[in-house]
Amino acid sequence: MSTYIFQEWPQADQLAQQLSKDVQAEVVIISGQWPCHQSAKTYEGKKLLQFWQQAKIYWQQQPVFAYPLNQGKFTLIHPEVYSQWCQYNAGFDQFADTSVAALKPWLQMPAPLKVSSVVIIGAGIAGAATAFALAQRNISVTVIEQNKIASAASGNHQGLLYAKISPYPTLQTELLMTGYGYSLGLLNQTSSPKLNCGVLHLNFNLAEELRNVKLAEQCPDSQLYQLVTRSQASTLAGIKLSSGGLWWPHGVTINPRSLIKVLLSHPLIKLLTHTRVKQLAHDGNTWQIVCQKEQKQHILTASHFVICAGAQSNLLNPLFDWPFKIIGGQTTTAVPGDYASNLRCALSGSSYISPVWRNKMCFGATFHPNCSQVELSQADEQANWQELSNWLPELAEDLKPNPTTQGHAALRCDTYDHLPVVGPIGESKLMLHTYEKLKFDKNYPIKQPCPWLPGAFVNTAHGSRGLATAPICAEAIAAAILGVPSPLSSRLQQGMHPNRLLIRTLTHYRNG
């Protein structure tokens, strides 16, 4: 796999010719804008221009923007963040600008280690996407799943994929904007099933209306989203709505399990289901991964592992007791009548509903902070029906009542700052000892290098937006393991760095 770096936009015909011999190539363009006038003479060049046109829809000036290209990746980086971006990626030291202020040592990246074998723990969207990102780079991966695939948070009948962003330049917004385009590109690249229905984010209260209006004002010609009136919204939806909203024409709904299945079918991925990882220990050379299948235990060895265990990530010893936030939730499915079947797009408001897929509509979801309940509950089913009746009474009326509870209950994994946990892991006890002084002064200037766990990574805590965030984070993990440039800006990589959670137990220890 090669990386081609351009200081300005390359000529499409020439680049297309280079790429035809190297389908796994990564193309990095350092530019603050998209080219205005590009033309191509060859068929391949024209196809590349088409690809750029498609990718441009999802580019909203993110400092680093990534989109899948053939079997590789296309990354557009703003010149202002380029040196910082290089500095964060160990393998690209030759491009680094040493004047960039040193990072906090626990938020840096360890030097990459030789990769011999990688184990991924968990076969939800994060695990499947991480395995796929590595397999695409010719690395053999074993995915270990304690149940069957997509059995936990990724097990909903339908999930919405769009970017629920704020009008402010937050890290969340940057991640969602980059991840949204990336996930849509991945669905296309792998020909995974999806409903190209668009998503309508309704003005369901004043705060949402103001947010939608502000977003539309910021970008009046956006191809990504448009403000629509109540009557336009009703036409788009095919049913009567009581408010307008923000229309995301490229938004889709997917069955997450179908995508996970496609990703895990890569020939370099080996899947072990009904196998639980009980413990991970390093023998000074490799990781010994203790697995249990039914009554039998066996040990796998690996140079690297990635924890993608969702709400159970901090039950595994490298992350034992790290402070995640767990939020229970349930979606409900029901069979529609004629009127409900008319729903043409996904609706998102105080809850969400997707158009019919495999004869059922999926709606919800409930939110229960600090909950560990994963059984389907009658009370949650009622809450989902009640919410739908308040919101879309005619549609709710036309769904057939369920004789027993139907849908999916699971735990979301989240964090105090609602950013995912993505990157390398330090050794907990040693980190707490090394950085102990932060307990008394959170700005204490400690320069000691982080005591890293060799080859240990995590990709989890995707909260309620994993379909938009997990695949791009999987790319970032693959880049970190291999020591090549990340598709994420350095501020985003630091913002999502796993070690922030443990260090926060020091800086906020008085708050409990």
Ligand SMILES: Cc1cc2nc3c(=O)[nH]c(=O)nc-3n(C[C@H](O)[C@H](O)[C@H](O)COP(=O)(O)OP(=O)(O)OC[C@H]3O[C@@H](n4cnc5c(N)ncnc54)[C@H](O)[C@@H]3O)c2cc1C
């Ligand atoms: C009700 C509900 C509705 C949602 N709706 C949407 C939506 O519309 N759009 C959206 O983008 N997101 C939505 N989300 C959020 C999204 O589903 C999650 O962010 C995403 O599924 C998280 O994926 P994951 O792979 O991190 O975790 P999970 O899907 O939970 O996967 C973790 C896997 O790890 C396995 N595992 C754990 N421990 C071990 C171990 N020790 N050994 C082996 N395997 C282990 C588990 O069995 C599980 O399969 C929703 C979530 C819920 C709960």
